[in-house]
Amino acid sequence: MKIVHLTYPVKENILSSKIVLALGFFDGVHLGHQRLVRRAKEIAEQKNLPLVVMTFDRHPKEIYEDKKNFKYLETLEEKADKMTELGVDYLAVMPFTKKFSSIGAQDFVDNVIVKLNADTVVAGFDYTYGPKEIANMEHLPDFAKGRFDIVMMPKQIFEGKKIGSTEIRQAIKDGKMELAYELMGHHYVMSGTIGHGKRNGHKLGFPTANLIWAEHKVIPKIGVYATKTEIDGKWYESMTSVGYNVTIGQPDKIYIESNLFDFNQDVYGKPMKIKWYKYTRGEVKFDSLDELKDQLMKDKTEIKAYFDQEVAN
Structure with missing residues (x-):
């Protein structure tokens, strides 16, 4: 797997071919993330296209909520190791800056997703790419304008609760390593x-x-x-x-x-x-x-x- 560092707006395609693009921050690469990436991998193999996972260099909360001391489940290198195991071809890393955080939903679609030459986008039900009231998965088809297919993954549940990085961070802070294992799958x-x-x-x-x-x-x-x-x-x-x-x-x-x-x-x-x-x-x-x-x-x-x-x- 190759790590590619992006800039905004994306000026060149990672590859000349179309790609299957999985979107998310993927901290911890937990069970929900794994299911999403595996689904994207299935589509990539069916279409004979490379799988690209796009993430950010920092959690958006560091910018949106000014959380200077945000704690992560993984470093970029650790995340890359997990993506390699899942068969990802390229891990694309976009710097999440104050300027980037202010772009509109249509700008994100036009200058990131389309510029990356996406044939299919796979993302979780709660993925956002701007103000969540507008830039959400429900409205993504409006911004896509038929230029790529969209696959939305539903909420992932464990014992009635959402599998999420926030819940896993808390489990680790509480010393509940067995619970963290059940939620992460590793x-x-x-x-x-x-x-x-x-x-x-x-x-x-x-x-x-x-x-x-x-x-x-x-x-x-x-x-x-x-x-x-x-x-x-x-x-x-x-x-x-x-x-x-x-x-x-x-x-x-x-x-x-x-x-x-x-x-x-x-x-x-x-x-x-x-x-x-x-x-x-x-x-x-x-x-x-x-x-x-x-x-x-x-x-x-x-x-x-x-x-x-x-x-x-």
């Missing part, structure tokens, strides 16, 4: 690099890889988790702490530290991914390092037993 992943910590874990016999992550990512609830951690292309069962290191007197900064089972290598500076499975306990301030070490041993035993019962994925 485990929540945080990626970054391994940074230098205080080496307190090493002193206790539980060396940790300290994740340096993108600041705009959703951070799971403070506590200890059953996780899997990837280093050098291999996944290891692990226990991961999200916390302030209160026992050892570091109460001001959040750390994400993974203790990888059956692993003992010097990996500072390497890429790292954490896949989140289950919240196991909250952060506790212990009276001594010995008490903390005893608890870590219990955590490891509990988490290893959890993975022994789980289907590997």
Whole structure:
């Protein structure tokens, strides 16, 4: 899959051929997004056309609602990985600027969709491309003027509730990683690099890889988790702490530290991914390092037993 960075108005077609164009922000590439992209892929294969997914470089709420500290489920790179798995040919990224946010619905259709040479547009029932009272899926045929086909995907439901990125973000913030998995269809992943910590874990016999992550990512609830951690292309069962290191007197900064089972290598500076499975306990301030070490041993035993019962994925 190729990532293409667009500018507005689109001046050139990505391809000389017609395309099937899937529209959405796709944060988290959850079950609803996957169904939409798979439907677009089916149409692309039927018509023998490439599939292009168009997204934005930032969430529109950052501009419309002035949310400077908006938290995301995925970085662009993580989103691209998911789109590759779904068989997308091109991921087109449009900068969402203040100027872009003010364009009209007809301008969006004429200068984005048509310029991208769309044969068919696939989008969710709630997709908007301007003021939602006008620039919605109900009115898209009026702006399309017969120049491309339109496929609207209905609301996606899980246990009576809409499958949405907002609901998934809240589940992760609440430590409900199993719910997040059910809504996303895959485990929540945080990626970054391994940074230098205080080496307190090493002193206790539980060396940790300290994740340096993108600041705009959703951070799971403070506590200890059953996780899997990837280093050098291999996944290891692990226990991961999200916390302030209160026992050892570091109460001001959040750390994400993974203790990888059956692993003992010097990996500072390497890429790292954490896949989140289950919240196991909250952060506790212990009276001594010995008490903390005893608890870590219990955590490891509990988490290893959890993975022994789980289907590997």
